Amino acid sequence: MNALDHLIEALRRLPGVGQKSAQRMAYHLLQHDRAGADALARALQEAARHVRHCERCHTFSETALCKICQDTKRDARLLCVVESPADQAAMERTASYHGYYFVLQGRLSPLDGISTREIGVAPLLERATDGQVEEVILATSFTAEGEATAHVLAEALKARGLRSTRLARGVPVGSELEYVDLGTIAHALVDRRPS
């Protein structure tokens, strides 16, 4: 296999990139943007070298403790559990949460052999029982696997005397009821609140 085919194969490992896109990317880099190929190679190596996980919350960090865990002004009574650094970033962009985080390594998926051990439930329980945390907000996905993960975590937290909450399910902001799926409307009805 030649260098071009090797490059196409390596690009295919990126999520969402198939044979055609990988080929287009490789041709583009070699034909029009060799500086970009070089920049990407170096960025990959730098990131792999420097980016590790925060010792306390397990998000990506270039230091032992990430910026959020270092921030002493946050509310230590709140701990938000998310499935990935990307989910944490989304939460942060809302600018409406001021507690700390714990980033799981994904969500439970017994069929794929991903159990509580793989996603790091034990470190979460240790973190949550530091004596300061009063409420654990379970912000895993609203998919079957995310819900199962939240359920398992809620039980484990309850057994340790910790209160856990879940993000509200409901109609997305800006959407017309006509186009919202029925399951979501049903949930929004059950969880209705005083106006």
Added chain:
Amino acid sequence: MNALDHLIEALRRLPGVGQKSAQRMAYHLLQHDRAGADALARALQEAARHVRHCERCHTFSETALCKICQDTKRDARLLCVVESPADQAAMERTASYHGYYFVLQGRLSPLDGISTREIGVAPLLERATDGQVEEVILATSFTAEGEATAHVLAEALKARGLRSTRLARGVPVGSELEYVDLGTIAHALVDRRPS
């Protein structure tokens, strides 16, 4: 800017990759596939180091002459002009062409400052006038810019006494007339052939 942001920025230079995809790719590589990040970095460097252009047809090649130009069994009377190595690869996959190729560096686009010099018309004319080529098949795109490129090349080849042809325009194989755009049907009608 930290290593993670650098990586996201470098990934955004890939064609068809926006902020969201770049972020997803970076998170995926760092969280689940560090070996993939490493493989991609090395493949990029290897490709940038070894892949250059064939001296004769200008396609990607790791040797001075590409495999096709080295193949003496091909029909030296035919020269097919394409816009990119990707287009050449598509032609090859049809397995219905047995002549040689000439790969342009894109197509004419005066508004973007891409003239006959940038796409390499002079080397093409030199290649086409080797005394063996009898027919130049212009396989540039059927877009305004591709058509303009084909027109300019046809004129230049004609001035040198060379015959040029263009790929047939018509209804794509497997399509129902009802769903084919009108311009294509009109061309297919003009270029109709005995059944």
